[in-house]
Amino acid sequence: MKQLVDSFWRAAAYCLHPRVIWLSVLPLLLTGVLAAVLGYFFWESALIAVRAQLDAWSLTGSALGWLESVGAGGLRTLVAPLIVLALAVPALVILSLLVVALMMMPKLVDLVAQRRFAALERRHGEPVWRSVLYSLGATLLAVGALVISMPLWLVPPLVLLLPPLIWGWLSYRVMSFDALAEHATRDERRELMRVHRLPLLGIGIVTGYLGAAPALVWAVSAALLVFAPVLIVVSVWLYTLVFAFSALWFSHYCLAELQALRARSEPVSAVTGPPDAIVIDTVPAVPPALPPV
Template identity: 60%
Template sequence: MTLLLDSFWRAVAYCLHPRVIALSFLPLVLMVALSFGLGYFYWDPAVEWVRAMLDSSSLLTSLWGWLERFGASNLKTVVAPLIVIFAVTPVLVLVSLLVVAALMTPALTSLVAERRFAALERKRGGSFIGSMLRSLGVTLLAIIALVVSMPLWLIPPLILVLPPLIWGWLTYRVMSFDALADHASANERRELLRRHRGWLLGIGVLTGYLGAAPSIVWASGALFAAAFVILVPVAIWIYTLVFAFSSLWFAHYCLDALQRLRQEEYATTMQGAPSTMVLEPIEPPTAPSPERLALPDDPPPPAGR
């Protein structure tokens, strides 16, 4: 818990760093270009297709008539854009995660390492290609889990649990690998993920709930058509900032845990290693012999007369 809270407040403080703020706008440029490109070519056809699907349903036709009697006739024009928005939002989240993992996470991990763990050895247990393949693999699994679990979202409590849990698992798998790829060996990474799996998953779930914050901005359907140019960049920047914060949180937590693991291994090695110093026995001093007591310069005794 101490490691979790310490890494949390450090990640919050690092979000105010000028380099982090500048990096958060780099994926925003790409995401805004992608959003406007899709909106320019596919927004009207998508809304018209959804509206046609709604009009073709006899059950919804009776619902629209019932709403018109209560003065809510404009609701029909709002529902179709909202459905398109809610359908596109998970795709933007996934693309944003991949962009942040590819562009921001290595830079933010290097920033944390330079400022806090400059003496930590880099064993380079992961590669950029391995990180991208891993990110694509777990993202595909997350998409499958989202699609399979969609019928359960109709149950009110589960819609508040299942999507953040899936986002949390995805974030945990991607961010923890990227945070340890440069500094930890493969064995150290596996050991850390085994020891701290619960805490890392908790960080992922919390950041998953934070990732739902931009949906509040997007949910203002009545204002969306008029404020499209403002709401889309704001929502995407919030997404990228949340992912940047999660990258910093994982970087602080994982590198600190790696440093403690190496300190434990060093302490264990020093305790188990035998002493290499050999003390030779000291011989007691011996009494000098009578011959050595005679002085060589003594004069010879006098000769007899």
């Protein structure tokens, strides 16, 4: 628990570092341009398609008709934009997470290592391509879990539990792997992720709830839908900043535990030596006899 709290405050302090702020803006450029392009070309067509689908379903048609009968017909025009945003924002968040894993995560790990763990040996346990495949695989699993669990979101308590839990698991798997990929061997990484599974999952869940907070920027007020393209960009930036904080938190915690793991194991092996080592005591050579006088 002490290490969790210490890593939390260190990660929060690092978020004020100019380099971290700049790195949080870089992924925003990609996702912001993509959101603007998609919004320009597909926003109206997406709204038309969603409205047509809603009108085609008898259940939603009855619900929308009931809204008009009670004088809340204005809400009818907000349903389709809300659905489009609910589908677009998670897709942009997933893209942002991949960009963070590929662009920001290595640089943030280097920042933490240079400033706090300069003496920690880099053993290059995992190549870059394996990290990319690992991130893609975990992301696909998380997306599948989100899609499968969507019907359960209609149950009020579960909608507050399932998405942050899935995002937390994804953050735990991806960011723990990337935080240890450069410094730890494969065996060290597997041991740390096994022994510290619950603390790492806890970090992921906390950051998952933090990642859900930016969605309130546009979800709490329907009036903000007028600024939907801007809100998507702002939400993605907030998500990216949360991801940067998450990466720093995982980096501080994982590298500190890696340092502690090596401190517990390596001094013993250094003193005892390899089990098959044979120590041969050398006898100093006898100096030659002095010549007779």
